[in-house]
Amino acid sequence: MENRPVLSSTRGESSLRKLGKSFYGMFSRLFIRDRALVSVLEEEALQTPGKTIFKNFLRHKLGLAGVIGLILILGFSFVGSYVKPMDLSYVETALRNIAPGYNYLRFPSQLVKEGVQQISSGISFSVALSNSGKVYVWGTQPAYILEGVSTSALTIPPEVQNAQIVQVVAGDRHILAVDAQGKLYGWGFNNFKQAEAPNLLLGKLSSKKVAMLIGGEAYSAVLFEDGELFVWGSTMSNRLDIVPEAYQGHIVKVAASPHNMALLLDDGTVAVTGIKGNAFSDVPRNMQDGTFNIVDITASYRAVLALDDRGKLHIWGDNEYDILKIPEFQGKVMALDAGKNNLAVLTDAGEVLYWGANHYNQLDLPQRVQKKKHVEIYSNMFQNYAVGADGSISAWGLKGFIFGTDEFGRDLLTRLIHGGRISLAVGAISVVISVIIALFFGMTAGFFGGQVDMILMRITDVVTAIPFLPIAITLSAVVVGKVSEMYRLYMIMVIIGVLTWPSLARLVRAQILLEREKDFVLAARALGVKQHNIILRHILPNIFNLVIVSVTLSYASSLLIEAGLSFLGFGVAAPTPSWGNMLQGAQTAAVLEYYWWRWLIPGLFVVMAALSVNLIGDALREAMDPKANEK
């Protein structure tokens, strides 16, 4: 700073300044400027083009919003896919088409105050009866088409609220309750009349006392105190409604699965009704011949757990998720219960023990739950509740699905994360392919001209003449079945890339034709710069802005193209998710009308991604164009 020349008027004590500071100040501001003289480069405040573009870009609010949006989306799908890994082969049809909700375990605090008498869970909701006889329901409405027959499972009918309820139970999508007078109430999914008592049952209800209510998958059952069992609802396939006469009047407890019912009889043996020939119905002989005196049973979907009077546990069924391996524990078994794919045991020490499947954290007991002493456990479907000795309730297991589930019960959030990764990658790679081809064609044609230009531009014309969507669909239809799923993904990238390059190639060629005539190219030629260096080092940087902008914009359209192809079923194929093929279900009216989250949410993600990229592209174009501000 010291050796820099400064204006003479400001050096030392100026006499002018003494005469009148204000006058000088005005004068100098007008003509001289009261500041240090700077070198030419500083005076001009030169900055690199990159810096200029960056500064211009920062001024563009919509562009910044686009950057933030894109970062969020990239983070969502790329970081998210590490946080939330996906098992492509895992489906859970019991959880199909559930609306977004994250409240499956959010029981009302009133219930704790009143004390729990009973808790039972359906697929996405739970019902509880408090000690003061009030019924509570929480969770998310399981999706079913409400067409007069069915009512919401979450709204308790007013007559239930007024009645003196003594027992409640949840089926997979419906709820049953019975009051002290033996009147049965039902609400929720009722397409098989499982939520209302049939005439045959009404008579029995008025004459006998109900011992136990059973809610199954689309069926219901009532066990009377005299040991009689009555089953109704959707029993066409499993024939659970046929209870053999030999068992009637001797049944003490019932454990239900979708296809079978395990019956505990008063002589301490176990019998199974329903579909024959599976591991569930294959009751071990020693359970039937009186070797053991069974006192309690419970059943997951594919396994039965029985407790004998000596405190020993017996188990049979399908060894899915290692459910047949009872973990070691100490103490006496106080209670048994079972979720869909897991079993639970409560010991006399108040300890709770869970084993089986853990897809929805059913086995991950919170730390504080493990320490507590418990008096009762309620395990149903994917939700687990444990009541402590102090009356508190601990809940764990399936909390819900923020974005709902699809037709196979897959979590939409996980599929959106992984689908986003694939959609974004397919778009990006196809754009890279398209840009490489476009740059090659455009630059070669533009620079060499003549015959080369003629031939290359005719090829460009050919590709332009090919109607994009029909050919893209045809190509991917041809590719189907010939290659593996992974190759199909690559093929789609190539198809999109190979069919979208002509516009950029034309643009590059035209731009190069303009640049080629400019003086700096002539100068480079005169200096003897090699031809490929002229192209790469002199001309290419000048069209770079143009390329960047159009790459950004065509990335957005690639995203849309992929979504469109997959939507029609010619793009990324299931089970690999992509935002486009997640929307495919929306082609059926039921999905469109009732399961809105299945098309709206992936659709919004596509729009968000494309919009972010378009905003960035638009802002970039303005930032790179020095004349943009005049417009």
Add this chain to the structure above:
Amino acid sequence: MLPGYQEKGDGLRCPLSFGMAQIILDNYGPGKLPKKEAPVVLKYIIKRLISLIPVIVLVTILLFALLKFMPGDPVRMMLGPGLKAEQYKAAEAVMRVKLGLDKSYPEQYFRWIGNTLSGELGWSSLSNRPVKDAISEPMRNTVILNIFVIILELAITLPVGIMCAVKRGSRFDNFWQVFSLVTYSMPSFFVALTLIYVVAINLQLLPPGGMPLTAYGKNFAYYVSWLRYMALPVITLTIISLAGTIRYVRNAMIDALSQDYIRTARSKGLAEKVVIYSHAFRNALIPISTIIIFSVFSLFSGSAITETVFAWNGIGQVLVKALLNRDFMLVSAMNLFFASLSITANFVADITYGLVDPRIKLE
């Protein structure tokens, strides 16, 4: 022609990417191109036609290769089931000769071209009749749909684009800028699904999709039902095509307004209306003419996605159905049709662009 006429996802009915439009206008808009003498039009047309020949040959060879590459045996598809083994063998041999499949690929290619030129498009296994008959009704439906779309599109985009250019930077302009950005980022099926969900399912104003019934004769109610069934697809396609076109018209108009002759006109004291509509707009029409020409040609091109979503029995839906059912004769006939449509459209746009703008050097 204007480079960079980009398609957007849904069939041919798609305006250019608006970012591209800006770039194109910046570089090739009115006043940007070198001023040259009037061209020798006829010579130019002939020259362009000659240069089209290799393009047409290459495209047809490509489409023919695609047809040959498609899975499935056309003979088997035509014969259908229900034949005994010996009968089938005999029938197959006859059919193979009849279809010319016993000849070499070049011979088959020329035969295919000949058949196509004489209107023999093949046999559609999907609808079990000649391709020509199978696509005539969908074609009519598509054209009817597109007429409405194009009228609506031009009726909205031209005034809005001009207003945006004249009132540049105003709230009106900003609104349409954001609107076009948002709609441009929407896949057509998303617009369609949202419209069905809101208008057809929740408000129950219009049918969610399908074709009007023809059973009750052609009275007034019949035409009303046509309009009702067409409304949602027309709105969808219009929204989709608005975005790019509004930007294009706006930018063309801005370019025209920034020319010297506009300043001259203003300095002469002409009324602003005269300046805008008579001086600026006429010149902006030159790039806009491209859009109009493409619109006219896109009359015949169905939009695969939108028609499928609305179950509109148009050419786009037929294409998707044919592909799903492996009716490849129909597919290849339609691909050929679309390709020739796009070649012709490009050619006409090219010629017209040169004709309406005398400054452009046709070489």
